[in-house]
Amino acid sequence: xxxxxxxxxxxxxxxxxxxxxxxxxxxxxxxxxxxxxxxxxxxxxxxxxxxxxxxxxxxxxxxxxxxxxxxxxxxxxxxxxxxxxxxxxxxxxxxxxxxxxxxxxxxxxxxxxxxxxxxxxxxxxxxxxxxxxxxxxxxxxxxxxxxxxxxxxxxxxxxxxxxxxxxxxxxxxxxxxxxxxxxxxxxxxxxxxxxxxxxxxxxxxxxxxxxxxxxxxxxxxxx
Numbered sequence: 001x002x003x004x005x006x007x008x009x010x011x012x013x014x015x016x017x018x019x020x021x022x023x024x025x026x027x028x029x030x031x032x033x034x035x036x037x038x039x040x041x042x043x044x045x046x047x048x049x050x051x052x053x054x055x056x057x058x059x060x061x062x063x064x065x066x067x068x069x070x071x072x073x074x075x076x077x078x079x080x081x082x083x084x085x086x087x088x089x090x091x092x093x094x095x096x097x098x099x100x101x102x103x104x105x106x107x108x109x110x111x112x113x114x115x116x117x118x119x120x121x122x123x124x125x126x127x128x129x130x131x132x133x134x135x136x137x138x139x140x141x142x143x144x145x146x147x148x149x150x151x152x153x154x155x156x157x158x159x160x161x162x163x164x165x166x167x168x169x170x171x172x173x174x175x176x177x178x179x180x181x182x183x184x185x186x187x188x189x190x191x192x193x194x195x196x197x198x199x200x201x202x203x204x205x206x207x208x209x210x211x212x213x214x215x216x217x218x219x220x221x222x223x
Contacts, residue, residue: 004108004109004219004223006167007109007163007166008109008112008159008167009110009112009169010159010169010170011111011171011172012050012114012171012173012176013117015046015049015174015196016094016171018091018093018094019092019093020091022090022091023083023090023091024045024053026086026089027053028045028060031078032061034075035067035075037067044063045060047195049195050176050177053080053117054076057076088125088129091128092129093129093131094211095211095212096212105134110136110166111136113126113137113139114139114150114156114170115140115141116140116176117140118142119139119142123138126138137163139155143158149176150176150177150180151176153184155180156170156180156183157184167223169186169187169188169189169223170189171215172205174194175198175203178203178204188206189222190203190208191209192208192210
C-alpha cells in the first residue's frame with residue numbers, strides 16, 4: 001500500500017512530460033515548405049501543439065495564407081512522413097520530470113501517458129528516449145477510435161481501467177487535457193512551462209506547477 005493520495009497519475013506527452021516542440025516544428029515547416037508557404041519559428045508553432053498533428057498543421061497553414069482541404073490532406077502526409085523519420089532529434093524530458101516520475105513510482109503510484117499523438121508515434125518516442133518501461137499504459141489520440149481523444153473523457157477513463165482502477169490525477173498543458181480530466185471527474189494539474197495557447201490560469205486546472213520539482217507536493221495537496 002502507498003500513503004500517496006493517488007494510485008494513478010497520468011501525463012500528457014507534448015508540452016507536459018516532453019519538450020517535443022523542436023521536432024514538431026521541423027515537421028510543420030517541412031510541410032509548409034512543400035506547399036510554398038513561409039516557415040514559422042518554433043515559438044509560433046508551440047501554441048499550435050496539443051490537438052493532434054492535423055490540427056497543428058491546419059493552424060500553421062492558416063497563419064501563412066491558408067489552403068484547401070485537399071491540400072491539407074496532402075501536406076498532413078508530408079508532415080507525418082517527416083516526423084516519423086525525425087521524432088527525437090531535439091525531443092527531451094522537461095527538467096526534473098524523470099525525478100518526479102521516480103518519486104511517484106517509489107510511492108507506489110502507477111504512471112501512464114495519455115496523448116493526442118498517434119499511439120504508434122508516442123510509443124516510438126518513449127522507446128527512443130528509454131522511457132517506455134516507466135508507464136503502466138500508453139493511450140494515443142487514435143487508441144479509442146475517431147472522435148474519442150482528449151478532450152473527451154474516454155482516454156482518461158481507459159487509463160484508469162488499464163492501470164487497474166483507483167484514484168487518479170492527470171497532468172497536462174492544454175484545454176484538451178483539462179477538458180478530458182474534468183469530464184472524467186479527475187483532478188488536473190496544469191504546467192505553466194507547456195505549449196500554452198492562453199494564460200495557464202485560463203485553462204481551469206485544479207492546480208498549476210511551474211516545474212516538475214513542484215509536482216509531488218502539489219499532488220499531495222490536491223489529494
